[in-house]
Amino acid sequence: GNSVTQMEGPVTLSEEAFLTINCTYTATGYPSLFWYVQYPGEGLQLLLKATKADDKGSNKGFEATYRKETTSFHLEKGSVQVSDSAVYFCALSDRNTGTASKLTFGTGTRLQVTL
């Protein structure tokens, strides 16, 4: 079955540091890949997505590239802010055939950014 593996957290960084959160996946076929973010006390928000190999998703300074050869979708940001403190989830979805399919999530990585 499908699975997603994320690096263990928490990750603690100083403001303006470079962020990488590793994500690798196992899936049959060609999944779509997502990063979701969960701020304290809130639901999940889609941060970015990529639907095919070599696609780069980007949003709010975050980027991730769909690497089929390494089955990875690592999240990066060049300069983190305190407001980026949250839990980040990598997820995949089977390629849809007309309706979306369930998301398989990683365990989440907590990011804490300090001044």
Place this chain on the structure above:
Amino acid sequence: DSGVTQTPKHLITATGQRVTLRCSPRSGDLSVYWYQQSLDQGLQFLIQYYNGEERAKGNILERFSAQQFPDLHSELNLSSLELGDSALYFCASSGSRLAGAHNEQFFGPGTRLTVL
């Protein structure tokens, strides 16, 4: 704001009881998904409905059931509750008939269930 609403926000109940969680999808979305987020199991898919019909089932216990109504809102029913059912339950929607099929899901704020 994702456009997905869930009620109630918090629910505290006792073991053995039954509760109903409600979800209203984004306007035009046909699919509704239910997920459970717990400390030990992480985020797990429970069940999907598409336009009123069950489409996929995940790790949903037999004590749990769901349905999607003609107006596309959905309810998740949890019965014979156990301490281990305490979790955050999320609803997500996708598949807007206006935008065409796509696989992006939009999440509601969740219902936090505490079983005492």
